[in-house]
Amino acid sequence: MTFTSGQRVRTRLIVRPGHCRLPLYARGRVGTIAAHRGDFPLPDDIVRHGSTAPQHLYSVRFDARQLWGPNAPDHVVHLDLFESYLEPLDSRRRP
Amino acid sequence: MTDAVPTPSRHGDHPTAPMARRIAALERLLVQRQALTEEQVDDVLEAFTRQLGAHHGAKYVARAWCDADFRRRLLDDATQVVRDCGYDLAGATNRELPFLNLVAVANTANVHNLIVCTLCSCYPVPLLGPQPRWYKSNEYRARAVREPRAVLAEFGLHLGPDVEIRVWDSTADCRYIVLPERPHGTEHLTENELAALITRNCLIGTDVPRHDSPHTR
Numbered sequence: 001m002t003f004t005s006g007q008r009v010r011t012r013l014i015v016r017p018g019h020c021r022l023p024l025y026a027r028g029r030v031g032t033i034a035a036h037r038g039d040f041p042l043p044d045d046i047v048r049h050g051s052t053a054p055q056h057l058y059s060v061r062f063d064a065r066q067l068w069g070p071n072a073p074d075h076v077v078h079l080d081l082f083e084s085y086l087e088p089l090d091s092r093r094r095p
Numbered sequence: 096m097t098d099a100v101p102t103p104s105r106h107g108d109h110p111t112a113p114m115a116r117r118i119a120a121l122e123r124l125l126v127q128r129q130a131l132t133e134e135q136v137d138d139v140l141e142a143f144t145r146q147l148g149a150h151h152g153a154k155y156v157a158r159a160w161c162d163a164d165f166r167r168r169l170l171d172d173a174t175q176v177v178r179d180c181g182y183d184l185a186g187a188t189n190r191e192l193p194f195l196n197l198v199a200v201a202n203t204a205n206v207h208n209l210i211v212c213t214l215c216s217c218y219p220v221p222l223l224g225p226q227p228r229w230y231k232s233n234e235y236r237a238r239a240v241r242e243p244r245a246v247l248a249e250f251g252l253h254l255g256p257d258v259e260i261r262v263w264d265s266t267a268d269c270r271y272i273v274l275p276e277r278p279h280g281t282e283h284l285t286e287n288e289l290a291a292l293i294t295r296n297c298l299i300g301t302d303v304p305r306h307d308s309p310h311t312r
Contacts, residue, residue: 021266023213025240037198040268057267068241075260077240080267 003058007033008089011060015085019047022085026077029067030089031060034078042082056083111228148224149295151182152272155199155222156298157290158184160277169274173197182221195221200263201274202303207258208273209247209300211239212265219270223295230299240264250301272298278306 003009013028021043037057045052060081064072109115125131155176159166169176174197182188182195197219200208210218216231229235238246243260247253254260263271275297281289284306296302 021214023264023266025213026264037267037269038196040196043267057269059269064241073242073244075243075262077262077264079264080269082267 002056003033003036003083003086003088005033005035009033009060009086010089011081011085012087016044018044020044020085022081023079025067026062026079026081029062031062031066031079033058034061035059037080040082042084044082057081058083058086060086143220143225146188147182147221149222149293149298150290151184152219152222152295152298153290153293154184154286155272156274156293157286159199159274160289161286166274169199170201173199173272177222188221195219195270196268197222197272198263198269199272199274200261202276202300204276205258207247207254207260207300208271209239209243209260209262210265210271210273211236211262213237213240214264214266217265217270218299219272222272223298227295247301250296252302273300275304278304281306 009031011022011026011029011031015022035058037059039054040057041052042055058081059078062077062079064075064077067077122133122136126133126136155169159169165176174195177195177197180186202208211230212218213236216226216236218226218230220226235246240262243262244254247260265271275293277289278292281292284292292304292306294302294304297304
């Protein structure tokens with residue numbers, strides 16, 4: 001699905017086996033879509049198949065406390081994440 | 096528990112000497128087997144040490160400080176601006192490297208931006224030059240997203256508690272460059288003089304441009 005700026009999303013815990021550009025520290029976390037960066041081939045598939053159809057890439061904003069817990073410092077981290085790494089916050093599926 | 100971000104030694108020791116010897120041996124072998132020439136190696140070294148570099152990024156920032164329309168275009172679509180202007184603002188160096196997907200992020204009175212690549216060491220090499228060793232270190236990559244304020248303090252940059260620190264983890268195709276705030280008291284400086292205030296660390300976010308006004312000397 002396509003996400004819109006301001007939409008809250010959750011990153012998946014398990015995306016796919018092998019290479020993935022969703023860092024472990026940001027798995028299963030709630031963030032907000034900040035921008036659509038464009039459409040790019042998915043690196044996870046390039047390493048396996050040599051090419052892939054482009055996928056939406058989003059800048060997603062996370063509060064540090066969402067990433068590191070309630071005692072974390074007060075800063076913000078943006079990650080560039082592919083659509084297949086994300087699901088809507090109100091999804092009823094297990095992460 | 097956390098290790099300090101490594102900084103360059105002042106005493107000229109070379110912790111990468113074993114790696115440098117291996118690379119020299121590989122180079123000799125490749126040249127001997129005619130897989131490449133010494134001139135090709137020199138051309139690449141020339142590109143990375145002289146042609147590319149933070150002097151390019153600095154010129155982009157200085158122009159953005161002087162030209163409000165350029166600043167707006169840079170923040171809106173930095174990739175297109177570099178496509179139009181070239182890495183060196185003269186259109187001359189676009190063809191040597193794969194093209195840059197660039198995003199410029201602006202510092203304000205209330206926001207300070209910091210760039211990292213936790214997965215490897217991505218950043219806009221054509222505009223900043225090769226990555227410094229500390230940027231590639233496990234310590235920086237782990238701590239920049241976890242405790243950026245403490246990391247910046249170790250670089251000598253102390254930000255007020257009201258300043259939001261925004262860390263950009265370069266996890267995909269985009270490369271990030273910080274557009275710092277213009278220091279006070281620089282209204283009389285030319286664009287070239289302004290560019291001289293902007294270091295590579297200012298473009299990564301571990302420093303800010305500084306200017307000593309003649310009035311304070």
